[in-house]
Amino acid sequence: MKPLPSPHDLILQRGPLSFPARPIDGRETQAQAQPGFLAWVRTSVRRATLSPGVFIALGMLTLAPHVRAALSTSPFDWPAWRGPTRDGIATPGQSPPTRWSESENIVWKSELPGRGHSSPTVVGNRIYLATADTSTWAQSVLCLDRRTGAKLWTTTVHPSGGDPGKQVHSSAASSTITFDDGRLFVNFLNSGAVFTTALSPDGQVLWQRNIGPFVTHQGFASSPMTHEQLVLVASDHRGGGVVAGLHRDTGEVVWSHPRPKLPNYTSPSILRAAGKTQMVLAGCNLIASYNPLTGEKLWELPGSTEECVVSAVTDGSRIFVSGGYPKNHTVAVEADGSKRIAWQNTARVYVPSMIAQAGHLYAVMDAGLAVCWKSDSGEELWKERLGGDFFASPVMVNDLIYASNVSGKTFVFQATPRSFRLIESNQLGEEAYASPVICGSRVYLRTGEKEERNRQYLYSIGK
Numbered sequence: 001m002k003p004l005p006s007p008h009d010l011i012l013q014r015g016p017l018s019f020p021a022r023p024i025d026g027r028e029t030q031a032q033a034q035p036g037f038l039a040w041v042r043t044s045v046r047r048a049t050l051s052p053g054v055f056i057a058l059g060m061l062t063l064a065p066h067v068r069a070a071l072s073t074s075p076f077d078w079p080a081w082r083g084p085t086r087d088g089i090a091t092p093g094q095s096p097p098t099r100w101s102e103s104e105n106i107v108w109k110s111e112l113p114g115r116g117h118s119s120p121t122v123v124g125n126r127i128y129l130a131t132a133d134t135s136t137w138a139q140s141v142l143c144l145d146r147r148t149g150a151k152l153w154t155t156t157v158h159p160s161g162g163d164p165g166k167q168v169h170s171s172a173a174s175s176t177i178t179f180d181d182g183r184l185f186v187n188f189l190n191s192g193a194v195f196t197t198a199l200s201p202d203g204q205v206l207w208q209r210n211i212g213p214f215v216t217h218q219g220f221a222s223s224p225m226t227h228e229q230l231v232l233v234a235s236d237h238r239g240g241g242v243v244a245g246l247h248r249d250t251g252e253v254v255w256s257h258p259r260p261k262l263p264n265y266t267s268p269s270i271l272r273a274a275g276k277t278q279m280v281l282a283g284c285n286l287i288a289s290y291n292p293l294t295g296e297k298l299w300e301l302p303g304s305t306e307e308c309v310v311s312a313v314t315d316g317s318r319i320f321v322s323g324g325y326p327k328n329h330t331v332a333v334e335a336d337g338s339k340r341i342a343w344q345n346t347a348r349v350y351v352p353s354m355i356a357q358a359g360h361l362y363a364v365m366d367a368g369l370a371v372c373w374k375s376d377s378g379e380e381l382w383k384e385r386l387g388g389d390f391f392a393s394p395v396m397v398n399d400l401i402y403a404s405n406v407s408g409k410t411f412v413f414q415a416t417p418r419s420f421r422l423i424e425s426n427q428l429g430e431e432a433y434a435s436p437v438i439c440g441s442r443v444y445l446r447t448g449e450k451e452e453r454n455r456q457y458l459y460s461i462g463k
Helices: 007-014 030-047 052-061 065-071
Strands: 106-112 121-123 126-132 139-145 151-158 178-180 183-190 193-199 205-213 225-227 230-235 242-247 253-258 269-273 276-283 286-290 297-302 318-323 329-334 341-345 355-357 360-364 369-374 380-385 395-397 400-404 409-415 420-427 437-439 442-448 456-461
Touching: 121 178, 126 183, 126 456, 139 183, 151 183, 151 193, 151 205, 178 225, 193 230, 205 230, 205 242, 225 269, 225 276, 269 318, 276 318, 286 318, 360 400, 369 409, 380 420, 395 437
Parallel strands: none
Antiparallel strands: 106 456, 121 126, 126 139, 139 151, 178 183, 183 193, 193 205, 225 230, 230 242, 242 253, 269 276, 276 286, 286 297, 318 329, 329 341, 355 360, 360 369, 369 380, 395 400, 400 409, 409 420, 437 442, 442 456
């Protein structure tokens, strides 16, 4: 019987790849290498390319519990931008701490190489982050052990050419990684173009797609989102952008549409609204809905404003978006294609995304005000000041919202339609741009230092 090829030989045979995958070095263990192998197995099973005998032999390898933990997603993982349901709402029933400091409720603290604003992606026993070296402008994906914070591997996706943007609060690694079905997907702005890259869970590059040229204004921040067999990406800029669906296995373009010649920063939002699955993008003076599988435009209307950062959310009947340049604008649009505006106001919710929960819309404004509106009418039920400027998006678990300001202070407040009640405010580091992540009753925070040290850290916070 011929010996099986190595997992990474098999990955290299899958093609097409934009460049060779990084080989395993001697420091990686079998447990760290196997997830990439199993990702190939799962892909091959879908394509029916394995013989029955090989399938049985490979299937036995999947029984290892540590491998299953590294590949699978559970309600207590955080596999993509804005979490398991992609709306900023954590799995209910968890009990993360509400109070912490450098000496209280810190499970571990890990110093990160380089800098970035991507939020942690947490799956199984691993955490994935995008980061950039500010001296060479190399852009990388970093993997940490969820239990200890130890660094498992780093894959350099682009060895140079990272673009930090022209805005003081921007970074060259602002896209949050998506984990889906044994693969990682990340966007980077590099050398005047936006690239989407797919990696295995052990850091092997599987494919890379140049989405198109990019004219830098403030920077780039859009995260990839997945839906069934597609990876959905958006790249809006002054040169004329694109929104596209890429095949998750190959990176081939399944569909694409040109976008207006305007800067914009939103990530695609996959929403179930008005009885159908819709991909919604706001900004460029438009609110647009697409069929995520085919790219068919379901509806589009002039609205919101030119520049948006917020990811759209829904209450099932209405879709909520907001923007902040050249005007402040928050709007609720009926999701049924009628193009009817349910309500709108001039609240400045430019960067932090909102939370729609049980008929109400919660937001943290850029200037540090927390607010609750009725989602059907826009009636303001309460508004309270937190303090500081906010770029990170809030996260809700049960009836608590966790929101980090730019200065590294995370506010925990109880948010119900009836009232706002501040529970705690917790300081870690000197700045925070990445959004908090809550899974497995732990809070994961990416914070940083300013001035000459310029370091970043990831904290695991738990009781």
